Amino acid sequence: MWNGWTTGSASAPRPATEWRRYSSSAARPPLPSETGAPSGAPQQPVVIGRIGAPHGLRGWSQVWSYTDPPQGLLGYTSLVGTRGGKTRSFSIVEGRMQGERAMLRFAGVDDRDAAAALTGYDLSVERAALAPTPPGSYYWHDLLGLAVITVDGIALGRVQQLIQTGVHDVLVVQGERERLIPFALPQVVKKVDIDSGYIEVDWDAEY
Known part of the structure; x- marks a missing residue:
């Protein structure tokens, strides 16, 4: 290992906005x-995750975190989501890690159908919001x-x-x-x- 910061086993390219x-x-x-x-x-805003499939019946979403470490995503409460040219705001009301994925519940999302409608949104923050x-x-x-x-x-x-x-x-x-x-x-x-x-x-x- 040449660099103490470069850990992990993924071999595929990460998104270009990865903030490792x-x-x-x-x-x-x-x-x-x-x-x-x-x-x-x-x-430009920095993409730090993508919303995946719903988790359970109460509005939780699986989120692929692009932060290093993955739980860094849980440090944000307000995110901007983009999908297919559409932009909307997200407020996180609850969050936890399950393996390498974050499980998040967003404000106003209370059931599985509402969570499913969010699948595919990229989640971003402004560069200035990242930790120094x-x-x-x-x-x-x-x-x-x-x-x-x-x-x-x-x-x-x-x-x-x-x-x-x-x-x-x-x-x-x-x-x-x-x-x-x-x-x-x-x-x-x-x-x-x-x-x-x-x-x-x-x-x-x-x-």
């Missing part, structure tokens, strides 16, 4: 600013779109998504071609500069 944390020992000076993404862009990260730690959401450059200053592309594996997480970098680069600190990832918009990696550009 990473820690880093970044200490290198910035590379040229033209390699970074513009900073200060409006931040410790120094040198990052949310997945904040890594998306960052430029990826080598320690020699070669631009490889931008982070398209992240994949969680059972060993270490992987950056999917899209440039002139797609590259899969392990988010291994500090062996591969040498610096993460959110404000300047780039990740510096020790990686062979020909690979």
